[in-house]
Amino acid sequence: MSESTQLWGGRFKSGPSEALANLSRAPASYFRLYREDITGSRAHASELKRAGVLDEAEFTKIRATLDAIETDIDAGTEKPIAGDEDVHTFLERLLMARLGPLGGKLRAGRSRNDQTANNTRLYLRRMARELSAGVIAVEDAIREQAAKHTETVMPGFTHLQPAQPVVLGHHMMAHAQSLLRDLQRFGDFDRRFDRSPLGAAALAGSGIVNRPDLSAVELGYSAACENSIDAVASRDLVAEFLFICSLVAVDLSRLAEEICIWSSKQFSWVRLHDSYSTGSSIMPQKKNPDIAELTRGMSGTLIGNVAGFLATMKAMPLAYNRDLAEDKKVLFETIDTLELILPAFAGMVATMEFNTEKLREEAPRGFTLATEVADWLVAQDIPFADAHEITGAVVRYCEERGHDLAGLTEADLPAIDSRLNAGMLEAITLEHALASRTGYGSTAPDRVREQIARFEAAIDDFRIFATSRLSGSAFSKAGASGKKTALR
Secondary structure (H helix, E strand, O other), X not given: OOOOOOOOOOOOOOOOOHHHHHHHOOOXXXXXXXXXXXXXXXXXXXXXXXXXXXXXXXXXXXXXXXXXXXXXXXXXXXOOOOOOOXXXXXXXXXXXXXXXXXXXXXXXXXXXXXXXXXXXXXXXXXXXXXXXXXXXHHHHHHHHHHHHOOOOEEEEEEOOEEEEEEEHHHHHHHHHXXXXXXXXXXXXXXXXXXXXXXXXXXXXXXXXXXXXXXXXXXXXXXEEOOOHHHHHHOXXXXXXXXXXXXXXHHXXXXXXXXXXXXXXXXXXOEEOOHHHOEOOOOXXXXXXXXXXXXXXXXXXXXXXXXXXXXXXXXXXXXXXXXXXHXXXXXXXXXXXXXXXXXXXXXXXXXXXXXXXXXXXXXXXXXXXXXXXXXXXXXXXXXXXXXXXXXHHHHHHHHHHOOOOHHHOOHHHHHHHOOOOOHHHHHHOOHHHHHHOOOOOOOOOHHHHHHHHHHHHHHHHHHHHHHHOOOOOHHHOOHHHOOOOOOOO
């Protein structure tokens, strides 16, 4: 059947104009939701059987045909045509071509409103898992780098100014911890939207099927939505998902910014692998951190998608309005962008090589050990307010003589303050600075190794989530496979 199917129009004397049809037709990327739509149709067929609209034979035939259609779309033998307004009309066209009038019975008791709400929710719950797997790959790369460098010292920064020496592994794990919270957000999202909108119909609920709680379980949800209007009219799940994705991109972008700086010739702290770098079309010597730069740039697009969709939502009266179709445009762009970034970013981080000697050489520069002077003074029972002033005098003394703390001698100390002695010089070493930070979550090498061990255990929980799939009999077919959709 190559003629398009239209799900509305009985009260119209003429069909839509070409201009309206062009405006109304879903973009090609929207048809990727065929799997979710078929999954929802399987569950809806069960509802119609319970309601007596379908007998056992009709139910069995429709379910088998839906399975066959999904297989054919997966294989690329069935594709949308120009007249298919959206994924719903595409699939109904195929169903009616194979079943005739029986295919038209499946439309009873539902609306495109609850269909699209269900499609979006199922899709995002699946994508929460797929994107989590991508984030975990980045996390693994960061963790592996951190584990290699639990003894590597580097300058830590505040305000982009040298502040205190830290362990490189500790610095890398700071990025890992922020991404871990993003994984938690994906898990929280999945739990929060574990309610099925199917059965809400247009807005008031269905007059034919009345057990949405049962279809919810079949779809892998824990229950049905509490309010049928809210089920079809709310898109806070889209806004939240966009926010989580944008925050992932922002967290990656912060590390990307550092990689751009660290890999510059002026720093030369890290060398990027050739397979994760690019060159210049005119300057043969160049080796550019394109993955880091593209991640940094694309994060702005993802931020914009959140802001843009919130603007779409802000004045939306209940219940469903066609404006809500804009959710997929920003969703698909955001998801597709993040799916491009994550594997490239993971590879870049995994293959980076740090110049540990240069990091150590620069760790004490810029008076990063000045806090050790103040801490030593406090240990001598000097109030910190006084210790702060004395330490400032030490720094000023060194600056006036053009050297760092390492240039101090025992003979210099009485000229600065009578309370300083040779014991202070023993405190201003990198080893002492690191070893003294022994509090939970601090930068001492042993504490960093403990942090990495705790992190590995936490990540294992999210591996389970990332590889899980929605349960329920509606997912007994290929829809549960998690493979990429053919129409993507």
